[in-house]
Amino acid sequence: MDYEIFDLGDLVLQGGATIRNCQLAYKTFGTLNAAKDNVIVYPTWYSGQHDANEWLIGAGMALDPATQFIIIPNMIGNGLSSSPSNTPEPYNGPRFPNVTPYDNVRAQHRLITEKFGIERIRLVTGWSMGALQTFHWGALYPDMVERIAPFCGSAKCSRHNFVFLEGVKAALTADAGFAGGWYKSKPETGLRAMARVYAGWGFSQAFYRQELDLKTLGYSSLEDFLVAFWEGFFLPKDANNLLTMLWTWQHGDISANEMYHGDFHKALGAITAKAYVMPGATDLYFPVADSEIEVAHMPNAQLIPVPSVWGHFAGGPGTNPVDVAFIDGKLKELLAS
């Protein structure tokens, strides 16, 4: 295996449940320097594992292992960290507890401090749910985090975003084979339905209008794109894991904790890190307007939309090289500041 495990022991969650012997899977790139001041934290996105983050790391890039020490913590529920699919009875499968982004970032903070003794973080960055965790890092540990660069994500799941996810969940669980999460074999119909619902949200109207699925990504037809890209994306994933992360997403809110007591504007105001907030210009679930509101309440933030027709995929996972170059360039600029 190409990653490490940090044993969190018994992780007590915001919701009251305990994940016993909770495992946090992570991967690092580069070397922590003696001053411990070259740290970048880069959380994962919905259903992605650490390898699905690697497109933004490389020689000559902002996230360059030659100079930076990059830590990718896997989100709880993603199949590598503790998840429905790998947790022993009795908290296995659909009994796996609800986990908030707060729970995730608190666990990641323990990894960073207890395992590595890190006190300062140069940058936290991430795509989508990785951006959600990035905002949490900024709000929960303002004295530790120097810079954040959340892209194609939000500090709080918007009501519209919540509804979109309700549709995704309803499609998956409409399959009788899902069996309330006690499936003996993969709920294939539900996973494929979920994929088709997702397909309209993931890329923008302009992306489809310009036929970039064919002309750039090289699929042979729209149906081929739906089957090969979208169904192919979700079919290998565990349904309960997907639902655990979906719940995490829906309940994302940097202020839903004892620090901010639901005062969202106060939590945004507490993010003193220098922030580049980078929504995708055509993202259908994290529209620029939501980022504008966030930035207006953050003391040290700039709004930098990614000028792209790739919708949510402007931010990842390395799908469009032009967008990768844009984001990488902004990260370099931010790190140099």
Place this chain on the structure above:
Amino acid sequence: MDYEIFDLGDLVLQGGATIRNCQLAYKTFGTLNAAKDNVIVYPTWYSGQHDANEWLIGAGMALDPATQFIIIPNMIGNGLSSSPSNTPEPYNGPRFPNVTPYDNVRAQHRLITEKFGIERIRLVTGWSMGALQTFHWGALYPDMVERIAPFCGSAKCSRHNFVFLEGVKAALTADAGFAGGWYKSKPETGLRAMARVYAGWGFSQAFYRQELDLKTLGYSSLEDFLVAFWEGFFLPKDANNLLTMLWTWQHGDISANEMYHGDFHKALGAITAKAYVMPGATDLYFPVADSEIEVAHMPNAQLIPVPSVWGHFAGGPGTNPVDVAFIDGKLKELLAS
């Protein structure tokens, strides 16, 4: 019953099937004048029946029965005109044939001409799939149609729109109770899943951000809106009827016929009617950009976005009085020209 039936006889469809003894349900408002020059045709929308069009008709409105003769033809598959739910064996249920918008408008043309002897139409207008049929009227009968006002719809189902509908369809049919269309009782799980998928598409991000579901529509919570409005909307409808109309929508294209042989720009160019093309400014499935392209190829068209955060529901069905007033005002302006 509050509507009439026009017997189309054996309707041979574009796809080659025949709906024998095909019934076209319609309702009229007002009186056809002696000159037969006060005719407005107002087709129905996805899953709607004629009564769901009546919000745009009334004394003092553009569509005023005191002066206009308004005909609402029910779309084939909507449960009143010939549909999976009311067609006898062997073309019943999931065996009901695929029907294009072209098939629908050709049938409506027979009603208009054979039943009423009408040669000129002052205005064709409609919301959503009603707009799709409106564009077809303009392209198929340019010498007959003086004005068209399609709102929140398109002349051709865009690829993105097609994908959104794939998600809706996948959610509905993921329910094993759907049984390939041979359900003995309502596929309730699938209908509810379909409703949840639709919910994110129907209204805009801004609508949800501003909590208009609560503050204007009066629902008691977001979940109440999803259950009472959305699930309540789809549950009474027949699943096969919904899929028939969905197929019609996905295959909407004013040029997919022997007049235009797939030349979409040519078909748009043939719409000589004075046209007000009115997309919803925040409609997620019929974005303004698609209407812009259409208008650019139409010789006598104006682009008039409906300035609204109500997404697709800016266009109907009378949900937001401000939008109704806007559309009604533009129809008056168009009729006066």
